[in-house]
Amino acid sequence: MNNDIEVVNPEWLETMLSFALQPEIGVVGAKLYFPDDTIQHAGVVLGEGSSPRHVFRRRDRREAGPRGLLQISRDMSAVTGACMVMRRSVFEEVGGFDEAYRRDFNDIDLCLRVREHGYRVVWAANAELYHLESATRGTPKGTLAQLIASYELQTFCARWGQTEDPFFSPNVTGDDFPPELAFPPRVPRFGQT
Numbered sequence: 418m419n420n421d422i423e424v425v426n427p428e429w430l431e432t433m434l435s436f437a438l439q440p441e442i443g444v445v446g447a448k449l450y451f452p453d454d455t456i457q458h459a460g461v462v463l464g465e466g467s468s469p470r471h472v473f474r475r476r477d478r479r480e481a482g483p484r485g486l487l488q489i490s491r492d493m494s495a496v497t498g499a500c501m502v503m504r505r506s507v508f509e510e511v512g513g514f515d516e517a518y519r520r521d522f523n524d525i526d527l528c529l530r531v532r533e534h535g536y537r538v539v540w541a542a543n544a545e546l547y548h549l550e551s552a553t554r555g556t557p558k559g560t561l562a563q564l565i566a567s568y569e570l571q572t573f574c575a576r577w578g579q580t581e582d583p584f585f586s587p588n589v590t591g592d593d594f595p596p597e598l599a600f601p602p603r604v605p606r607f608g609q610t
Contacts, residue, residue: 419499421549425450429544433502436490436539443507443536444528446496448487449548454478457548459486460493460540461525463582468570469495469525478545490542494532494582498524499548503531510534519565522573529577 426432429447436445449458459473459482473482481488501524511530514523528538 418501419548422449422500423547423549425545425547426543429546430502432541432544436541437502437504441537442539443503443511443531443534444496444538445502445544446493446538446540447500447544447546448540448542449497449499449546450478451475452547452549456487457550458497458499459542460491460584461495461497461528462585463494463577463580468573469522471497488542491540491584492537493540493584494538494580495525495528496538496540498527499550500544500546507531507534507536517572518569521566521569526573526577529580 433445433447436442446458446460448456451457454477455475456471456473456478458471459476460471461469462472463469473487476482476487511527511534513527515526518526532538
């Protein structure tokens with residue numbers, strides 16, 4: 418858990434633990450809000466040709482979302498490390514965080530390795546907290562920060578760039594997709610059945 422988290426729902430930890438103790442679940446993430454009561458994190462999707470991104474970002478926290486998706490705990494490809502719960506045995510089984518990522522993508526990489534090992538990654542809709550997002554660590558600036566960010570993105574894409582997100586429609590691509598289109602039924606690509 419980051420040190421810039423504030424509790425909204427006092428049952429947040431109990432909610433996350435109820436998922437994390439199930440043997441098939443490897444990682445559990447929380448529903449995080451910005452201080453202005455908009456959504457900061459409701460799960461992470463992988464996009465073809467783009468970096469991973471949070472879905473439903475900046476939507477009002479009172480919204481149910483399309484088909485009620487903002488109120489339903491569900492499987493995701495990844496969740497943010499700002500607030501995640503996992504059993505130590507799973508963490509050790511997958512080798513923990515990859516130190517190649519000093520700032521970004523370490524949580525996403527961890528979740529994808531957890532999924533490679535056959536575990537589920539779950540986003541818990543009722544585990545609600547505020548996340549001040551970088552309030553204590555600051556936002557990196559300057560050439561060195563840009564080089565690190567570029568290196569980490571290249572490292573991530575070299576390993577996971579071709580990974581298809583089973584929870585994200587291949588019919589929707591691009592960095593600025595409307596969140597409500599992130600979860601339509603999957604349609605096979607041309608030539609697939």
